[in-house]
Amino acid sequence: MRNISPVWKGLLLLVIAGAIGYGIGLGLDALISGALNTSGPVGAAFAILFAVTAFFFGIYGYRGITRGLVYQVVGTLLGALLITGIRALMGLDNIFGVYLFSEPAWVVGALVGVVSFLFGVGVVHDWVQWSRGIDTPEHHADEPGWEKYFGVSLDHKVIGIQYTITALVLIAIGGTFAMIFRTELAASQLQFLTTELRLFNQTGPQIYNTLMSLHGIIMIISILLGISGIMNYAVPFLVGAQDMAFPRLNAFAYWVSVPASVLMLLSLVLGGFDTGWTGYPPLSARAPVGMQMFFLGVFTAGWSSILGSLNVIATVVRLRAKGMSAMRLPILVWASVATSIIALTATQLIGLSFQLVMFQRLFGMPFFDAARGGNPVLFQHLFWFYSHPAVYVFVLPGLGVISELLPVFVRKPLFGYRWVAMSSLGIALVGFTVWAHHMFTSGMNEYLRVPFMYSTLLVAVPTGVKFFSWVATMWGGKIETPTPMLFVLGAIIVFLMGGLTGPPNAAIALDLHLHDTYWVVGHFHDTIFGGFVFPFFAAIYYWFPKATGRRMNEFWGKVHFWMMTPSFFVLTLGMMLIGLRGMRRRIVDYDPALGFDFAQLIMTIGGYLIALSVLIFIINLFHSIKHGEKAEGNLWNSRSPEWQVPSPMPVHNYDVPFEVVGEPYDYGLKDSKYVEFSPNGQKHIEFTTEPEVQPHRH
């Protein structure tokens, strides 16, 4: 086995353990139900849990993430068995069922599993030690090479890359789901997701609903992890800090997202859920047990978002380099602060709204059950109070990346820095007042819709400021177009499409036509691709050399861009077109009489080309780590501090602290500098082997 590469070993074990898990699940299921359900939920659930765990065991051995996953599997089973035992003692019927365990048993098991994962992976180790009065050092020695990414590290750069890779994995999974149902939609009538199909206890249309819902939520979590990746990786070195303010909390925030992702995968096989990622009751109060896995997954991932944003704010407030006043912050830092303010204060609401439905299902509390005095529309208010600002969480860091990179490739200062910085805060604040524009058709008070139209249209003002500033930045510049810049330009145009297709949704009467159609789907994908996906790719192409000392292949980067961008326009313009003409969203099939077949076929081809281009990107990414062209210096000729030190970035970022002596984007101003390294400068944190916190001793 020694000569086999770890990845092949992991894949081999994945297949073997998957088969073993499937067999065990099938056996247990047969024992309880007396029938062999080969395409049922139990075999699949065990197969997934075993396969994922074994894959990491093959790559990394029994430590770090592998141990976390083993703990999660064991914890889940123990928790579920505990509740099953209690229910048996209480003399309840149906202690086992089609999903092996009953719903309460799965819920408690999943929760125990998440907590167990955190203990298993070791991310709470230091806190446990402190509670016992034992000191721990600030910096564990990270292993060299790739292995450190599979275990707990406190280095913000490692965590940033962990976030980014996890986000890419989830993008691949969510994208695959999308390709499955996009293929089904390529022609009218049911092709392979038929009503006769039975998979994981679901018929074809139910599988469609589950995949469509999971595509939504998995992409949303991947975006949250992706922006955390950018912010974790870049913010500390942009402000001149050696790490985030709370490195252990930082690691915790990352690792809690891993068991959350496992819960999402489990929801697919445990009966799925047919509500979309919005989870509106009463439908979500009736869906199978997969619904609960979805709620718990979102709930758990929410912790990642809340704690991560707390850390970003603390880092920017406390750990800036000398001379880095508010108006000399890199613009991406402003965007990160704005996005973190939203994530820190609004995420609780989606957790709350899902928790209320969970309790309605588990304990019969009829919060949203109209027959028993509940109010289904109340859920929508709670849900959108987070979920609208959440889209600004998704896009603000991306817009920050655009503003950050544009001056570098235009060789000219960012036009109107202050206005761009303030526009991020403006979007964040106005974003809190617009949630009910998702509810114009909901049956909420009809006059109350009008103020939400006004507030929604207000968002256009700070967003417009950004666009005008970008255009003015490019005007009269000396524009270069390497791959990161191509993605920045793509981001601007795609986000413009998303921005311009927004105001029609704000006009209430017009929205009563557009709401819940493919028009909205197209609009949303434009905002997210423009505000997150394109800038995310730009950021990866741009900072890849900083992480590895090599650059990604330019040729394949350009192929990626030129394949993805036109395909994406075809896809989303097609969505908007058929949406206007009557294509409802979230449907497994459409009336052939509407004449959408040709448009759907073209859109599906566009979708496949996007998937292919992302595959090219992923291959390019992993190939370039070892074989990319060396790039250890200031590759993009940037003024930013991280490019003034060699790549890959040293472990503690700056051996010599810097002082801010100028404006960040003064390209073209003779003899000006943004930062100056001064050996005598004041250091912010003295890193020693002593812990920065002295625990209480008893």
Next chain:
Amino acid sequence: MRRHFIIVGILVIVMSVLIYIGLDSAGLMPVVASAQAVDVDWMWNLEVIAMSFLFALIVAPLTYSLIVFRRRKGDTTDAEHMEGNTRLEIAWTIVPLFIVMAYAYLGAINLAATQRVDPQAMVVRVTGLQWDWTFEYPSVNGVTVVSKELHLPVGQQVLFRMTSNDVIHSFWVPEFRLKQDVVPGRITELRITPTLEGSYKVRCAELCGTSHAFMENPVIISSQEEFDAWFDVALDEAVTASQTPEGRGQALVSANGCAACHSINGAPGIGPTWFGLIGRTEELTDGSTVVVDEAYVHESISAPQAKIVAGFENQLMPTYSFTEEQIADIIAYITTLR
């Protein structure tokens, strides 16, 4: 620089006009079949003007810059240093502010136009259920016409008073434009004035579960005479049906959307078919078998989860509050299906 500004200015205007003409002539909206659709399309046109102009305003100078201000080969110097222009910044904050407020004002006026109330409006009660629509017309002599098809006369405002039996649905006829969610536990209203005779479909626009995609019922807009003729026939049928148990049973089945899951012709569905149900032998989830008789059907209606037929365990039937007489009527109807 002045030359550049003039060229870009012309480009923006030309591009705006071309995009507007293109979008306007593409006929993006469905047929206009209601008075409200005229108002909605008026607002849409305003939005298309704004979208065309703003797209050109950003994309024209951006593309122009990419071509004219590209880095020349061998040039390694930076561009001319220009940090900003406060007057310009204020202008492009304040001017858009006024424009969006104007659009919001117009949007409010437009909303009011689509909500105009005609006191003479005909009231149709709409019920959404998984996965069907039923339409109830005003009673005549205590008999109510309940239909799966929405028949409406042209030119008269209709007030839909809507509710749901189970989960949230949304009433949408794209040709009418306006849509409204149908929510359990409350009555929501929608006013539509059909203006164009023809056949359309009401399509559920809010995800409502497994067969959401297929929750489409016919909408027929006809002249007042044709509508009256249809209504008289439907009323006669309703009067006749109300006089026999199986007729009343069929009306109940129809009003409660049972056929969305239980086919009456033997076709597979979400629930077991009713065709030849009485006397059939069914295998249950616990492995036992049962010969279906009236007592079993009665139990399955009043306590749907008591004995579930194998293969149907994932889609649980909701509980309905029927009276004993109603259940007897429904069984009488099911008995006729063989």
